[in-house]
Amino acid sequence: MSKKDAQVFQLLFTLAEGLGLTHDRDLAQLVGVSPETIQNWRTGAVGELKPTKLAQVQAAFAARLAALRERAGSSTSDLESGMTHLDIAPEANPSELQRQLRDRMHYDYLGHRFLYFEPQGALAWENLIGGGYEQSTWLSGVRQSARKWLATGRASDGSALGPIAASIGVGRRGRTRGLDVISLGPGEGGKEVEILGALEAVEATDPPPWRSLTLVDVSISLLMRAALSARRAVASVPFERAQVMAICADFEEGPLDFARRLPSERHDPDAGRRLVLVLGNVFGNVRNEDTFVRQKLSFLTRPGDLVWLEVGLRSERPDLDPVYRLTQPSETETAAEANRRLLLEGPYRRWEAALGRRPADLELRVWVREDDDSATVPGSYNFCHDLVLTSERRAITMLYSRRYDLAGLRRWLEQRGYEVERVEKVADTRQVDRVAHLLLRRTDHA
Numbered sequence: 001m002s003k004k005d006a007q008v009f010q011l012l013f014t015l016a017e018g019l020g021l022t023h024d025r026d027l028a029q030l031v032g033v034s035p036e037t038i039q040n041w042r043t044g045a046v047g048e049l050k051p052t053k054l055a056q057v058q059a060a061f062a063a064r065l066a067a068l069r070e071r072a073g074s075s076t077s078d079l080e081s082g083m084t085h086l087d088i089a090p091e092a093n094p095s096e097l098q099r100q101l102r103d104r105m106h107y108d109y110l111g112h113r114f115l116y117f118e119p120q121g122a123l124a125w126e127n128l129i130g131g132g133y134e135q136s137t138w139l140s141g142v143r144q145s146a147r148k149w150l151a152t153g154r155a156s157d158g159s160a161l162g163p164i165a166a167s168i169g170v171g172r173r174g175r176t177r178g179l180d181v182i183s184l185g186p187g188e189g190g191k192e193v194e195i196l197g198a199l200e201a202v203e204a205t206d207p208p209p210w211r212s213l214t215l216v217d218v219s220i221s222l223l224m225r226a227a228l229s230a231r232r233a234v235a236s237v238p239f240e241r242a243q244v245m246a247i248c249a250d251f252e253e254g255p256l257d258f259a260r261r262l263p264s265e266r267h268d269p270d271a272g273r274r275l276v277l278v279l280g281n282v283f284g285n286v287r288n289e290d291t292f293v294r295q296k297l298s299f300l301t302r303p304g305d306l307v308w309l310e311v312g313l314r315s316e317r318p319d320l321d322p323v324y325r326l327t328q329p330s331e332t333e334t335a336a337e338a339n340r341r342l343l344l345e346g347p348y349r350r351w352e353a354a355l356g357r358r359p360a361d362l363e364l365r366v367w368v369r370e371d372d373d374s375a376t377v378p379g380s381y382n383f384c385h386d387l388v389l390t391s392e393r394r395a396i397t398m399l400y401s402r403r404y405d406l407a408g409l410r411r412w413l414e415q416r417g418y419e420v421e422r423v424e425k426v427a428d429t430r431q432v433d434r435v436a437h438l439l440l441r442r443t444d445h446a
């Protein structure tokens, strides 16, 4: 056999192994020949493939790859029909979440992950952002931050214009790094689609070795929407930049096993970066920010990796925050407020219905907590959302929604090994700064 033919056979066997065909009999079955024929290819007894055999091998490999794409839910017909696949971690199985909810119903804190995992909660969230929530303002804030942070080229002082662009090396001579984007709590995923669009705009001309997006959410309904939108957004980009993993998992209390699947796990640490997205004030919703940063963010990031936080801002005039109105007695309720109430009451109502209980008298109480163990970042306060069970004379906390002072938050993050590289504020339609996007870089082994 010539050296060239030997190389072609070597290539064929390597490809077959990569596709999981490690035994000769599996390869033989796939391409429709006998295991002895495969042996002859290996030993060099057969020097080259006849045209019909070659066509058979090509067709078999193409079919195997198409099947893998089908399984990954990224075939064109699946994307058109809306069929997509999710991977579900055991702690986020809906019946397991229902069990956790039942077990905690007698605690004083339930937490925000129970708000959306059932379809009714997911629909209430979609109604909430559909009207009166100024969602288009927040989406445009993400788009603008992404554009700035991905700007290529150099500023007049020689520094790279966009910190994300600089970190992955786009727009510079030299090797571009791979990028794993991981979004914790993407909801329906509109912001992630904006970020994918901004990344593609710079990476198309300066392609990285890989780019992946991993969406992590406990809500199957919302995750399915996010996965489909993201997969559709990358449907026509090259394979290396088109990977979207949709993981139904609990990022606050679960083991984050999905991290083993990130492409950056398979490469040298300096060959890629991770960008962890925590958008829509999910950071201000977690039970304890310190535990979240030390145990979860630090598990997902390595020194040099980036974190994108979108947080609610402390305002000079808290009464300008739409949630403030809920802390005051009122006879009227706007449609957005009614949706918020339904979202917060939902888990309790469904739990009592499942037990066949009569509907209890419930009141939603929103109150401001500051300088206590629910608002430990200096300068922050917490719009704490409780359900008051009037006849039982007790309350259950359903949601923390914190607002941050930027200087206090910056110091707090730096003490935990995260440098704040950029801040972009976003104003609402009344020109009040309500939200800030922070780009953090992990500096050390925090």
Ligand SMILES: C[S@@+](CC[C@H](N)C(=O)[O-])C[C@H]1O[C@@H](n2cnc3c(N)ncnc32)[C@H](O)[C@@H]1O
Binding pocket: 112, 113, 116, 117, 125, 184, 185, 186, 187, 188, 191, 216, 217, 218, 219, 222, 249, 250, 251, 252, 253, 278, 279, 280, 281, 282
């Ligand atoms: C407010 S919503 C969506 C926020 C979205 N990032 C945005 O900016 O619009 C929060 C999302 O986080 C998810 N979530 C909350 N806690 C979670 C947890 N511990 N693990 C996984 N997902 C969680 C919810 O299911 C929900 O989809």
